[in-house]
Amino acid sequence: GQQVMQIPQYQHVQEGEDFTTYCNSSTTLSNIQWYKQRPGGHPVFLIQLVKSGEVKKQKRLTFQFGEAKKNSSLHITATQTTDVGTYFCAGLQAGTALIFGKGTTLSVSS
Amino acid sequence: NAGVTQTPKFRVLKTGQSMTLLCAQDMNHEYMYWYRQDPGMGLRLIHYSVGEGTTAKGEVPDGYNVSRLKKQNFLLGLESAAPSQTSVYFCASQGFYEQYFGPGTRLTVT
Numbered sequence: 001g002q003q004v005m006q007i008p009q010y011q012h013v014q015e016g017e018d019f020t021t022y023c024n025s026s027t028t029l030s031n032i033q034w035y036k037q038r039p040g041g042h043p044v045f046l047i048q049l050v051k052s053g054e055v056k057k058q059k060r061l062t063f064q065f066g067e068a069k070k071n072s073s074l075h076i077t078a079t080q081t082t083d084v085g086t087y088f089c090a091g092l093q094a095g096t097a098l099i100f101g102k103g104t105t106l107s108v109s110s
Numbered sequence: 111n112a113g114v115t116q117t118p119k120f121r122v123l124k125t126g127q128s129m130t131l132l133c134a135q136d137m138n139h140e141y142m143y144w145y146r147q148d149p150g151m152g153l154r155l156i157h158y159s160v161g162e163g164t165t166a167k168g169e170v171p172d173g174y175n176v177s178r179l180k181k182q183n184f185l186l187g188l189e190s191a192a193p194s195q196t197s198v199y200f201c202a203s204q205g206f207y208e209q210y211f212g213p214g215t216r217l218t219v220t
Contacts, residue, residue: 009150033208042200043153045208088152097143097168098209102152 004091006101019076021104023089032072038085114212123191131186133201141204142184146197191219
């Protein structure tokens with residue numbers, strides 16, 4: 001069945017360093033979504049990417065969707081302590097429900 | 111506008127007991143979902159519904175049943191709880207494409 005793999009599982013950075021998490025699917029996706037879950041909280045929607053090669057930015061966050069629509073990445077520039085949490089990608093294949101990756105947990109030390 | 115609410119927030123069950131988790135949304139969304147979240151496993155889809163009176167199985171449906179008698183409510187039932195069902199359960203409803211998550215129910219089965 002469809003799988004969405006996400007790496008790394010954990011990442012620790014110093015405040016001000018950059019951070020990237022990668023998401024790979026075994027099949028071509030219709031779209032990909034990203035969610036953030038703060039410690040003790042619930043997932044919150046960040047963004048959706050639909051087009052091949054699409055790049056979207058939200059302040060210090062940059063999201064990319066691969067040309068083949070099988071991979072995606074989230075890059076955070078100059079991390080802050082408010083960025084801590086677990087970032088999930090979730091891929092949608094036509095005719096199926098959203099499949100979540102296992103997430104990347106980011107910790108930031110000041 | 112409360113969004114997505116879940117009842118209860120915490121519950122401890124003994125093996126073999128039954129319970130129902132309630133999810134309610136006030137956004138008039140058609141699609142609703144039940145996920146479980148275990149450490150290192152991400153979010154796994156249990157069951158989902160595309161509208162009132164409809165339900166469908168997700169990735170990990172065994173041991174759970176659901177009902178969607180009213181559009182705003184989605185119930186998740188455990189008929190005979192097992193320790194393997196110890197988890198955090200999240201309900202979500204879907205807007206145009208993004209999912210809105212409830213605060214979660216932490217269930218422990220002893």
